[in-house]
Amino acid sequence: MRGKLYGVGVGPGDPDLMTLRAKDVLEKCSVIAYPVRKLGEGGVALNIIKQRVDISGKEIAELLFSMDPDDEVRKKCRAEAMAKMCQMLDEGRDIAMVTLGDVAVYSTYMYIDREIRERGYETEVIPGIPSFCHGAALARLPLMIGEESLAVVSMAKHNLAKAEKALDSSDNIVLMKAFSSIPDIAAMMRARGIPLDRATVMSNVGMADEYIGPLDPERSYGYFTTVLIKKGD
Template identity: 40%
Template sequence: MGKGIFYAVSVGAGDPLDMTLRAKQVLEQADVVVAPVTRQGSASAAYTIAAQAADLSRAQILEMLFPMKAHTDYRERLRSGILQPVCAALDEGKLVAMVTLGDVSVYSTASYVRQLLEEKGYETRVAAGVPSFCAGAAKAKQSLCENGETLGILPGVASREVLEQAFDEFDNLVIMKAGRALSWLLPLLEERGLLEHTTMLRDVGMASEYVGSPQAEPYSYFTTLLIRQRGE
């Protein structure tokens, strides 16, 4: 087994200025940068952000395909052999860094990659980042939780039953990648009297960024809702 190190590197929500100094340092030392793409030939959003904040000229770029489809089993896809080039680089003693949007610890495919590589015996590390809901809350000048308030973080693919249970269990909620669920989620929020206490974040840190009413269109894959049930 080689002595290479794999880093899962968070690059933040979209604004290169939000990328951490640690992430910049790791990426500029990397021999290989893994850039996730949603389809062949498309640009990697995470790599594009990273390249604006760090000098990536010395690194080999390795694209890895992760289609953004509901119910995709990324763990199974990773076990299919697409990690072989990463393992080969690590076996050669190289520093390999995979960039990921937001933070590695929050619904990130890079987290699966790191876990599987560690199971194979490779040394892995993580560079933390700013998740979209934190960056968006800052843009909205809004607290996610105060005093003894509780905060629940859920994916937009969660069922109505799960979300309704979360409304009952938490004071405030973050619903990530909520765009496809808004057709039934917005009526639910209206029914509970929560529309006026909900902020929609779309494409935080990107050119198409929007922070405001949850009823504003268009929606996107990177649509997040901040819901304060106690209001402000």
């Protein structure tokens, strides 16, 4: 019998914030895989699951999905990763592909899922706690309440235009991967007359340099930085 591919969201970092289903699936699968853009990148999700799942005896497969500007390099990489996965599934092995946070939030797993299903294999997606839900819990702030709306924008490519549109049209705004955009976020708020204390920064949660507090444009922040702006109070 062919194996099954699971896309597993392992949550925001705290291993206890994995779901019961994620733990069951990770324990059952003989292969733990993760897609990376560069080899050696994938340590974070693995470190999370190790703390609650015994991974000894499992095959750990780092699958390279290159973001090289050259189309041919990307295609070749993708074909190799897909072939490797299909081979393991053909051998009857179940694969758990892990994603930090939730599988539907800025992860490439959904495309892999579609391609593997199109090749006739069975797959399943296990959702995980998104980092912004964890941040809101730690900051004791609702993402939305009553009739409030929420917008979520990634600042990975410093997407200030989308952030401004979101800020102008939603009550609350989550800006992910915001670490290098903090001064611009402050400027964007000032330009709209939104006091800076309406923004809460959640940075490197669970790490030595964790910071959860008001937005200070003079401070520097770690890589895993999310900002929640609540216009209304």
